[in-house]
Structure formats: structure tokens, C-alpha cells
Amino acid sequence: MDEKTMTSEEAVIEAVDRALGGKDLQELSTVVHQLSASQVIDVAERLNVKDRAVVFRLLPKGQALEVFEGLDATLQGELVQGLKDEEVALLFADLDPDDRVGLLDELPATVARRLLLGLPPEERDLTAEVLGYPQGSIGRRMSPEYVVTHPELTAGQSLDRIHERLEDAETIYTLPVLDGQRRVVGVVSLRDLMRAHPQEPVSALMHAPEYVQATVTAESAARRCADLRILALPVVDNEARLVGILTVDDALWILEDAESEDAARISGSEPLRRPYLATPVRNIVRSRIVWLLVLAIGATLTVQVLSVFEDTLEQMVVLTLFIPLLIGIGGNTGNQAATTVTRALALGDVRPRDIGQVLAREVRVGSSLGLLLGSVGFAIAALVYDVQIGGVIGLTLLSICTMAATVGGIMPLIGKAIRADPAVFSNPFITTFVDATGLIVYFLIARAILNI
Amino acid sequence: MDEKTMTSEEAVIEAVDRALGGKDLQELSTVVHQLSASQVIDVAERLNVKDRAVVFRLLPKGQALEVFEGLDATLQGELVQGLKDEEVALLFADLDPDDRVGLLDELPATVARRLLLGLPPEERDLTAEVLGYPQGSIGRRMSPEYVVTHPELTAGQSLDRIHERLEDAETIYTLPVLDGQRRVVGVVSLRDLMRAHPQEPVSALMHAPEYVQATVTAESAARRCADLRILALPVVDNEARLVGILTVDDALWILEDAESEDAARISGSEPLRRPYLATPVRNIVRSRIVWLLVLAIGATLTVQVLSVFEDTLEQMVVLTLFIPLLIGIGGNTGNQAATTVTRALALGDVRPRDIGQVLAREVRVGSSLGLLLGSVGFAIAALVYDVQIGGVIGLTLLSICTMAATVGGIMPLIGKAIRADPAVFSNPFITTFVDATGLIVYFLIARAILNI
Numbered sequence: 001m002d003e004k005t006m007t008s009e010e011a012v013i014e015a016v017d018r019a020l021g022g023k024d025l026q027e028l029s030t031v032v033h034q035l036s037a038s039q040v041i042d043v044a045e046r047l048n049v050k051d052r053a054v055v056f057r058l059l060p061k062g063q064a065l066e067v068f069e070g071l072d073a074t075l076q077g078e079l080v081q082g083l084k085d086e087e088v089a090l091l092f093a094d095l096d097p098d099d100r101v102g103l104l105d106e107l108p109a110t111v112a113r114r115l116l117l118g119l120p121p122e123e124r125d126l127t128a129e130v131l132g133y134p135q136g137s138i139g140r141r142m143s144p145e146y147v148v149t150h151p152e153l154t155a156g157q158s159l160d161r162i163h164e165r166l167e168d169a170e171t172i173y174t175l176p177v178l179d180g181q182r183r184v185v186g187v188v189s190l191r192d193l194m195r196a197h198p199q200e201p202v203s204a205l206m207h208a209p210e211y212v213q214a215t216v217t218a219e220s221a222a223r224r225c226a227d228l229r230i231l232a233l234p235v236v237d238n239e240a241r242l243v244g245i246l247t248v249d250d251a252l253w254i255l256e257d258a259e260s261e262d263a264a265r266i267s268g269s270e271p272l273r274r275p276y277l278a279t280p281v282r283n284i285v286r287s288r289i290v291w292l293l294v295l296a297i298g299a300t301l302t303v304q305v306l307s308v309f310e311d312t313l314e315q316m317v318v319l320t321l322f323i324p325l326l327i328g329i330g331g332n333t334g335n336q337a338a339t340t341v342t343r344a345l346a347l348g349d350v351r352p353r354d355i356g357q358v359l360a361r362e363v364r365v366g367s368s369l370g371l372l373l374g375s376v377g378f379a380i381a382a383l384v385y386d387v388q389i390g391g392v393i394g395l396t397l398l399s400i401c402t403m404a405a406t407v408g409g410i411m412p413l414i415g416k417a418i419r420a421d422p423a424v425f426s427n428p429f430i431t432t433f434v435d436a437t438g439l440i441v442y443f444l445i446a447r448a449i450l451n452i
Numbered sequence: 453m454d455e456k457t458m459t460s461e462e463a464v465i466e467a468v469d470r471a472l473g474g475k476d477l478q479e480l481s482t483v484v485h486q487l488s489a490s491q492v493i494d495v496a497e498r499l500n501v502k503d504r505a506v507v508f509r510l511l512p513k514g515q516a517l518e519v520f521e522g523l524d525a526t527l528q529g530e531l532v533q534g535l536k537d538e539e540v541a542l543l544f545a546d547l548d549p550d551d552r553v554g555l556l557d558e559l560p561a562t563v564a565r566r567l568l569l570g571l572p573p574e575e576r577d578l579t580a581e582v583l584g585y586p587q588g589s590i591g592r593r594m595s596p597e598y599v600v601t602h603p604e605l606t607a608g609q610s611l612d613r614i615h616e617r618l619e620d621a622e623t624i625y626t627l628p629v630l631d632g633q634r635r636v637v638g639v640v641s642l643r644d645l646m647r648a649h650p651q652e653p654v655s656a657l658m659h660a661p662e663y664v665q666a667t668v669t670a671e672s673a674a675r676r677c678a679d680l681r682i683l684a685l686p687v688v689d690n691e692a693r694l695v696g697i698l699t700v701d702d703a704l705w706i707l708e709d710a711e712s713e714d715a716a717r718i719s720g721s722e723p724l725r726r727p728y729l730a731t732p733v734r735n736i737v738r739s740r741i742v743w744l745l746v747l748a749i750g751a752t753l754t755v756q757v758l759s760v761f762e763d764t765l766e767q768m769v770v771l772t773l774f775i776p777l778l779i780g781i782g783g784n785t786g787n788q789a790a791t792t793v794t795r796a797l798a799l800g801d802v803r804p805r806d807i808g809q810v811l812a813r814e815v816r817v818g819s820s821l822g823l824l825l826g827s828v829g830f831a832i833a834a835l836v837y838d839v840q841i842g843g844v845i846g847l848t849l850l851s852i853c854t855m856a857a858t859v860g861g862i863m864p865l866i867g868k869a870i871r872a873d874p875a876v877f878s879n880p881f882i883t884t885f886v887d888a889t890g891l892i893v894y895f896l897i898a899r900a901i902l903n904i
Contacts, residue, residue: 036660041679163646248701249681262715263794266719276801277806277809281816295781306772317769333744336740344729364733369741372737
């Protein structure tokens with residue numbers, strides 16, 4: 001962001017903070033009315049629940065919907081609970097069907113039901129279609145408002161159809177081409193239609209279709225849309241009949257959420273599902289405590305291991321000095337491997353069936369790293385202490401890195417294969433396993449080399 | 453992905469693997485000719501350099517370009533070095549200007565220069581425009597092939613302009629509106645133009661423009677495009693004059709790379725910049741060894757700390773048993789905080805100037821986590837050993853979690869403020885600091901409570 005934009009952004013944030021701090025509704029209203037919708041969204045994402053609601057009520061009617069649509073579903077749900085019923089019903093009716101579903105998932109069941117019933121019948125049907133799909137599937141995020149054409153229609157006729165739907169279609173830039181049974185047999189772009197002679201049949205213009213089933217995960221559908229670099233991806237039922245369309249801007253949001261989720265889970269937290277500054281402290285604590293407790297319980301394993309070798313430690317207290325270094329390097333090596341493979345899984349670059357290849361690679365990577373680090377470790381420990389200690393450190397590093405990279409590399413694949421989240425599955429298991437096993441290896445090597 | 457697609461994908465991969473393994477070019481050619489471009493790309497991303505080149509040479513002419521365009525720049529660069537000059541020149545001329553620049557960055561300077569000179573003059577000029585911008589800026593990733601209109605033109609005249617550019621414009625769906633000095637004064641969509649009366653002036657249809665400067669980072673521009681949920685974002689010079697356009701599909705790729713980069717760096721590796729299975733083992737080792745060495749050197753600090761307290765350890769060997777548990781929890785707490793804040797920074801949810809708020813939050817989060825974990829730790833250690841040991845463990849956990857969360861939370865902000873990559877900056881510093889400081893705190897508390 002260039003200097004000028006940054007300063008004006010900071011100025012906006014400070015102006016709002018000042019007005020809120022001074023509890024001056026008049027000034028706040030003046031400031032807010034000068035902002036674009038996207039500026040209001042940026043600001044709203046930094047406020048707490050109460051202040052966000054205050055700002056939202058001050059928005060001019062035309063902007064309120066645009067701002068509402070731009071917020072995460074979690075924040076939408078909070079706002080809704082603070083508004084009057086008629087205000088909510090209006091907002092709700094103006095949302096697109098796919099956005100409605102995201103919001104409904106955030107509301108208590110009674111509120112959600114009431115909102116649905118308050119919709120006009122055609123809108124309610126459109127929304128019900130989307131609601132019919134399982135949570136997390138692309139069916140719930142797709143839009144049922146598409147324009148279609150048929151192979152036997154002409155380019156001109158297809159353009160006419162687009163003209164009829166200019167107001168409400170989610171996208172007019174990509175048209176699925178359907179046969180007599182509503183099955184997707186091709187796609188044609190608005191550009192193709194404009195380029196063609198009006199009498200040319202769609203069958204001569206259309207491309208082979210790519211599509212996804214409505215039951216696949218939203219993330220995999222969004223990833224496919226991104227990989228294919230298309231503006232919209234048709235969504236079909238299990239007989240290849242069109243049921244909806246996923247547009248690239250929704251794909252972007254789905255992927256952004258998926259990436260936040262992965263980033264959080266691989267570090268052992270639950271995703272916050274709202275902007276950081278808008279998240280109450282207790283929510284952040286809740287998102288992190290679970291895995292720390294799991295980790296703590298797993299770590300008692302290390303306490304056990306060390307108590308088994310307590311006499312060895314008493315004999316050679318110098319062995320204690322290297323414990324944090326060894327398990328630190330082991331943990332990081334495992335984490336590197338797990339992160340790489342988890343990301344590759346997310347991008348579709350590896351699949352669970354590739355476990356053999358990944359295993360082979362990570363064994364080689366881990367032992368290469370272990371060899372390099374072990375040599376360095378040997379040299380330094382031998383210099384500072386003696387050759388035997390150096391030997392213990394060097395061999396332990398070689399073993400730990402090999403084990404850690406291997407376990408770290410295959411854990412996400414195992415997680416994915418048993419339908420767990422690869423990112424969640426990897427983290428605490430790897431840490432605990434590597435720490436505990438690494439310590440056992442350390443002491444066994446120490447006993448062997450130092451004859452204790 | 454549904455069952456049917458997964459099986460056909462696996463079948464494709466196996467067929468290609470079989471043909472390559474059997475060194476049967478005839479069979480490989482048959483298999484490859486049956487695949488869609490996106491299937492070829494999927495397969496190519498899993499092969500080593502040699503096999504990928506073999507597959508690429510077998511592609512029918514029409515598909516070769518499409519497949520080439522779909523590969524990461526790193527893989528493109530490899531392929532190019534294995535092709536004949538005329539083949540390369542043809543591919544190169546057919547690429548869009550913004551894609552050319554990505555490829556040029558991967559080639560040796562002599563090859564790059566030769567390719568540029570081999571372009572037709574207008575194409576060379578277009579490419580040179582894009583090359584003129586700094587590495588990593590959006591100027592290098594934008595397309596200089598846009599359609600524009602002017603406020604005084606009518607909807608009908610604008611549609612005519614679009615018709616003239618149907619073949620080569622990067623996008624026809626979003627038109628920047630320029631004044632007499634080429635400054636961006638609005639944007640209008642193809643949908644708006646189609647909806648309007650042909651005589652309606654553009655000035656009545658256009659929306660307030662959003663745009664970015666060509667010198668900002670590609671990632672921030674892509675994030676803005678995503679946040680605004682638009683199909684294309686105009687790119688301007690420092691006088692708001694249009695110089696290019698960023699389309700949402702390119703924004704998606706930029707964000708995908710940026711996320712892979714962050715995911716890798718926060719775990720202490722360098723990003724691979726190519727699909728995992730297509731990356732030689734030595735490249736993976738190189739991507740990880742640097743930070744492990746940095747970590748190892750930092751970890752010698754823990755060896756120092758422990759040697760300072762060696763006599764305390766000799767007196768109470770039981771203190772050793774808890775070392776992995778304490779620094780394991782500390783490290784994870786720090787990592788959670790760093791990951792959360794790094795992700796928030798990437799999404800624009802926090803900025804370096806928010807360091808005060810982040811500090812305040814993470815102190816509270818860290819102490820809450822420390823209180824919870826410390827109570828559990830106290831209870832367990834008191835039961836298994838005695839109340840005093842329990843007290844040491846409990847208080848240490850409280851201190852370590854508070855320190856770790858605080859340091860973990862602000863490190864990414866400091867990194868961003870000094871223009872380092874927040875993800876890179878956080879990882880090894882946090883680990884080393886938390887481990888070393890945590891151990892010091894541990895022993896000081898132990899000495900105080902246990903009177904040693």
C-alpha cells in the first residue's frame with residue numbers, strides 16, 4: 001500500500017476511534033458517512049461487538065447492505081442479534097441465497113427459522129435448495145442463480161437470455177451449456193458469445209466443461225476453480241445435472257478461510273473465524289487451550305522417559321545440558337516436514353496414496369539434515385567437552401532428524417486418509433512422539449558410547 | 453472430490469507412470485493425447501525434470517501453450533532450458549505479457565535477453581512496460597492489455613470498444629473509466645453497460661474507482677482485489693494514471709504463492725516454489741537446513757543456561773524431568789501467538805501500529821493460558837512428587853506462557869515494521885528466546901521455592 005493510502009487509512013481509523021472514545025455519536029456519524037463501504041468494513045473488523053453495532057446503525061441505508069455482505073458470517077451473526085426484527089428481515093431478504101446460508105449457520109435455530117419463513121416464497125425456495133446440502137460442502141456456498149444455454153441455441157439467443165437475467169444472475173460471464181436432461185455438456189463465456197456471429201450455434205462455441213459435485217468440500221471446489229483459472233465453476237448433482245454455480249470471488253473467500261484454518265491448526269490452535277482485533281480475549285484463550293492441554297498430557301510422556309533414565313542423568317549431568325537443543329531441533333524438523341506436506345495436500349500436489357513417495361523422500365531429507373547438523377553438533381560438543389560427548393550428540397541428531405522428518409511427513413497423509421484434518425492431526429502427535437522417542441534414543445546412545 | 457473423479461484421476465496418473473516406467477513413448481503419447489490440459493498439468497507437477505520434459509514434447513501443438521501457461525514459473529524455466537530455441541520463441545510470443553515476466557525471472561540473463569529481442573516490437577514494448585517495475589511489485593504481475601472508456605462516451609460506444617478488443621484484452625468484464633489525462637476516475641462493468649440504454653453516458657453508470665499503485669507489493673494488491681470481491685483491479689502510477697490491470701485469477705495465484713511462502717517460513721523453511729513431488733530432495737534439504745542451523749546456534753544458548761545452573765541440577769535431578777514439558781509448552785504457546793498475528797498481518801486485520809493492542813491482548817491470553825496450565829501442572833506434580841515441586845512447575849508454566857505469548861505476538865509486528873518477512877522473523881527468535889529465558893525463570897523459581 002502506498003504512503004498516501006496508508007496515511008488516509010490510519011486517519012480514518014483514528015477518526016473513528018476518537019469519536020467512539022469521546023462517545024460523540026454526532027461526530028461518529030459524520031466520519032462514517034464520509035467512508036466507502038470497504039473502509040467501513042476495514043474499521044468494523046477492528047472494533048469490539050458493542051462499537052461495531054453502534055457504527056453499523058449509523059450507516060446510510062444504501063451502504064448498510066453492502067457493508068453487511070462484506071463481513072465474516074460470525075460478525076454478521078453478532079450484528080443480527082443486536083438489530084430489530086424488521087431491520088434483520090430486510091437485510092436478510094437482500095442477501096444472495098449463498099450468503100444467507102452462511103449467516104443462518106451463525107444464528108440460534110429459532111432466529112434462523114424465523115428469518116427463513118419471513119422470506120418471499122421464491123427466495124425461500126432458492127435458499128432451501130442451498131441449505132439442503134451438508135455443512136462444509138460446496139452445495140452450501142454455491143449460487144443457485146445462474147444463466148444457462150443449450151447447444152442448439154444460437155449465440156444471439158444466448159445473449160438474449162443474458163439480457164433477461166442481468167439483474168439477478170450471480171454471474172453472466174460464464175454460461176453452463178445444458179442438454180435436454182439439464183446435464184452440463186459444455187461451458188461458454190460471454191466473450192465467446194460476443195465474438196461469435198449471432199447465428200452461430202452454441203455447440204460450435206462451447207468448451208469441454210469442468211464441474212464439481214455439490215457434495216464435495218467447499219475447499220476442494222474452490223481450489224479447483226483457482227487451478228483452472230476460470231471465473232465460475234458449475235456445480236452438479238450425482239447425475240451431472242446443474243444445481244448451482246461457484247463464482248471465483250466466493251472461491252477466493254473460501255480459500256482465505258481454509259488457509260486461516262490450516263495456519264491456525266498446524267500451530268495447535270482452533271481458527272478464530274473473525275478478525276484478530278475483533279475477537280474477545282476469552283475466545284482466543286479458548287482457541288488455544290485445548291491443544292496445549294493435549295500437548296501437556298502428551299509431554300508427561302517425556303517426564304516418564306526421563307524418570308526411567310534418572311540414574312543415567314545423575315551419573316552424567318552434562319547430558320541434561322543438551323536436552324532442549326536436541327528436542328528443539330527434532331521438533332522443528334518434524335514441523336517443517338509436516339507443514340510442507342500439509343500445504344502440498346491442500347494444493348492437491350500430493351494425495352494420501354503418495355505416502356510411499358513421501359516416506360522415501362522425507363527419510364532422505366531427514367537423514368541429510370541429520371548428517372549435516374550432527375557433524376556440526378559433533379564438532380562443537382567435541383571441542384567444548386570431549387569426543388565421546390560429541391559422538392553422542394552427533395549420532396542423536398542424525399537419528400532424531402531422520403525420525404522427525406519421516407513422522408512429520410507422513411502424519412498429515414495418515415490424517416487425511418482417516419478423514420481427520422491433516423493440520424490438526426499432525427501437530428501434537430509429532431511433537432510428543434519426537435520428544436519422547438528422541439529422548440529414549442539419546443539416552444540409549446549415551447549409555448552405549450559412554451558405557452554407563 | 454467425488455469417487456468417480458478421484459478414480460479417473462488416479463487412473464490417469466497410473467497410466468502415465470506405467471508408460472514412463474516402461475519407457476514406452478508410443479503408449480505415453482497415446483495416454484497424453486487423451487488428457488485435458490488441466491490433467492496434463494496435474495500429472496506434470498508430480499514428475500521429475502526429465503520425465504516432465506518428455507511428456508511436454510509429446511503434447512499436441514494446441515495444448516502445449518495451455519499446459520505451459522498453467523505451470524509455475526520455476527517449472528516453466530526448467531522446461532524452456534530443455535527445448536530448442538524456435539520452440540521456446542514460439543511459446544514465449546504466445547504468452548501474455550505478465551506471464552512472460554514471471555518466466556524471464558527464472559531464466560539466465562542471456563536466455564532472457566535473447567527471448568525478449570525475439571519478440572515482435574509491439575509485444576516487446578508491452579513486456580518491457582511490465583519489466584520496468586521492481587521485483588515483487590504488482591507492476592510486474594499486472595496485464596497491460598486492458599479496455600478503457602471515458603465518462604463522456606455512451607454505453608453503446610463502450611460496448612463497441614469492447615467488441616474491438618475481444619481477442620486480446622486480458623479482461624472485458626471490468627472497464628476502467630479514464631479522464632483526458634488517463635487518470636482513473638471510475639470503473640464500469642460489462643454487466644452495467646449491457647443493462648443500460650445504449651445512449652446513456654458512462655458517467656451516469658460508473659462507480660467510484662478502487663485502484664492500487666504499480667509499486668505496491670503483488671501480495672497486497674491481490675489481497676485488496678480479494679477483499680473488494682471484484683473481477684479486476686486497475687493499477688496506476690503515482691499520478692493515478694492507468695498503467696495496467698490485475699485480474700482476479702492472477703490475484704488468486706499471487707495469494708496462493710504468498711500463502712505457501714508464509715506457511716513454509718513460519719515453520720522455518722524456505723518456500724519450495726514448486727509442487728512437492730516435483731522438487732528434488734536436495735532442494736528440500738537446502739530449504740530447511742538454514743533455519744535449523746540458526747536454531748541450533750540459538751539453542752546453544754540453552755546449553756549455556758543449563759551449564760550455569762548445573763549445580764542446581766545436580767542437587768535436584770528431578771528438575772530435569774520437567775524440562776522438555778516446560779519448554780515444549782512454552783514453544784507451542786509462542787508459536788500459536790506468532791501464527792495468529794502473522795496471519796492477521798497477512799489479511800490486513802492488524803498493522804504494526806497496533807502493537808500496543810496486540811501486546812495487551814497477548815499478555816492477557818498468555819497469563820490466562822498459564823494460569824490454567826499452571827494449575828493442572830501444579831496438581832499433577834504435587835500429587836506425584838510434592839507440593840513444593842508442584843509450586844515450581846505451576847509458577848513456571850504461568851511465567852513461561854505469559855512471556856511466550858507476549859513475545860510470540862509482537863515479534864511478527866516488529867518484523868513487519870523493520871521490513872523483514874514477519875513469518876521468517878518470528879520463528880527462530882521466539883523459540884530460542886522462550887527456551888533460554890524459560891529455563892532461567894524455571895531455575896530461579898526452583899531455587900527460591902526449594903531453597904537451593
